[in-house]
Amino acid sequence: MSAMELDEQPEDATMAVAGAASSKKAKLEAKALARPWVEKYRPSSLDELVAHKDIISVLRRLIEADKLPHTLLYGPPGTGKTSTILAAAKDMYGAGYKSMTLELNASDDRGIDVVRDQIKEFAGTRRLFSKGIKLIILDEADMMTKDAQFALRRVIEKYTANARFCLICNYANKIIPALQSRCTKFRFAPLAPEQIAGRVADIVQRENVAIGTKATDALLELGKGDMRRVLNVLQAAAVAYPGEVTYESLFLVTGNPLPDHVDAIFASLLNDTFDAARTLLGDLCKTQGYALPDLLTRINAKVVAAKLPNAAKAHVLTKLADIEYRCAFATTTELQLSSLVSAFVVARGLAPAPASA
Ligand SMILES: Nc1ncnc2c1ncn2[C@@H]1O[C@H](COP(=O)(O)OP(=O)(O)OP(=O)(O)O)[C@@H](O)[C@H]1O
Numbered sequence: 001m002s003a004m005e006l007d008e009q010p011e012d013a014t015m016a017v018a019g020a021a022s023s024k025k026a027k028l029e030a031k032a033l034a035r036p037w038v039e040k041y042r043p044s045s046l047d048e049l050v051a052h053k054d055i056i057s058v059l060r061r062l063i064e065a066d067k068l069p070h071t072l073l074y075g076p077p078g079t080g081k082t083s084t085i086l087a088a089a090k091d092m093y094g095a096g097y098k099s100m101t102l103e104l105n106a107s108d109d110r111g112i113d114v115v116r117d118q119i120k121e122f123a124g125t126r127r128l129f130s131k132g133i134k135l136i137i138l139d140e141a142d143m144m145t146k147d148a149q150f151a152l153r154r155v156i157e158k159y160t161a162n163a164r165f166c167l168i169c170n171y172a173n174k175i176i177p178a179l180q181s182r183c184t185k186f187r188f189a190p191l192a193p194e195q196i197a198g199r200v201a202d203i204v205q206r207e208n209v210a211i212g213t214k215a216t217d218a219l220l221e222l223g224k225g226d227m228r229r230v231l232n233v234l235q236a237a238a239v240a241y242p243g244e245v246t247y248e249s250l251f252l253v254t255g256n257p258l259p260d261h262v263d264a265i266f267a268s269l270l271n272d273t274f275d276a277a278r279t280l281l282g283d284l285c286k287t288q289g290y291a292l293p294d295l296l297t298r299i300n301a302k303v304v305a306a307k308l309p310n311a312a313k314a315h316v317l318t319k320l321a322d323i324e325y326r327c328a329f330a331t332t333t334e335l336q337l338s339s340l341v342s343a344f345v346v347a348r349g350l351a352p353a354p355a356s357a
Pocket residue numbers: 037038039041042043048049050051052075076077078079080081082083084169170188199227228231
């Protein structure tokens with residue numbers, strides 16, 4: 001073996017080690033990239049939550065005074081209910097919060113047996129080295145059976161000395177009144193656009209994503225006060241269309257019709273002949289892959305806002321509702337597209353004055 005070969009061997013070995021390390025690093029980086037932003041940026045303390053400042057300050061005062069009551073957090077999806085209670089648990093218990101918290105959600109079995117056994121066992125046992133009140137989080141509690149909810153009434157009362165319950169749901173009216181009256185209720189309203197905008201600005205900076213004002217506005221509109229939806233749409237657009245998140249890319253990843261296309265369709269429905277409007281509608285649905293129910297939602301908003309004679313407006317809106325109903329039963333889309341155009345053509349006949357958008 002020559003000296004050169006001898007020399008080469010360790011170098012190869014070093015390169016192999018370096019290669020393995022860099023591929024491991026690349027894998028880790030790829031994993032970090034693939035991690036959903038909703039989880040990556042889930043607030044880990046109460047300070048990080050945007051919005052609901054009043055609820056958070058009340059919760060914080062109750063925690064500091066060691067007087068956390070049983071709570072019921074309710075409101076639409078993606079408004080921070082689960083994040084708030086998890087952040088509160090971390091603030092209350094610090095690093096060891098997991099041993100003091102029992103979290104059950106809809107993916108766990110929460111029938112009457114679980115309420116009887118698992119919750120009772122957790123609430124009834126004392127830990128050797130940790131004092132204090134435990135926290136039992138029942139996420140998506142509106143999905144719990146009525147029997148389990150009835151069983152919970154007594155369990156809550158019995159273990160109040162050891163544990164606090166936090167029920168979380170979208171619809172408070174699906175929780176039996178007896179449970180509601182045992183809890184302090186906090187309603188989580190949809191987040192305001194400016195609250196979401198602040199968080200989005202922070203995340204795009206950390207993720208190095210470029211996004212303009214028009215695209216940000218469209219993102220907030222598509223999000224409808226749901227932070228989870230905003231972050232998911234943003235991440236999907238950033239991954240699918242690298243470079244810059246544009247207004248178009250946001251609509252494309254969500255499958256929502258582009259506002260320009262909706263405007264063109266609406267103008268055509270109001271003014272063009274049946275044939276021209278039908279062709280435009282059919283072409284756009286075919287080339288863009290729009291689903292008719294998505295278009296109906298947007299057209300409905302346009303009709304409601306437009307200055308149209310009452311009879312024409314009422315006729316079109318009734319027909320839109322009929323078409324949507326029929327779409328739900330999987331009738332032929334082609335037929336429903338024609339029906340949509342017909343509704344407008346008939347409405348124009350009902351209108352004494354020319355319609356304007
Ligand atoms: N107020 C908020 N401040 C900061 N981030 C938020 C807030 N609300 C929601 N988010 C973001 O949205 C994600 C989803 O929030 P969370 O799981 O708390 O919603 P939820 O109200 O429990 O919704 P659901 O009713 O669907 O369970 C979080 O991971 C977080 O990234």
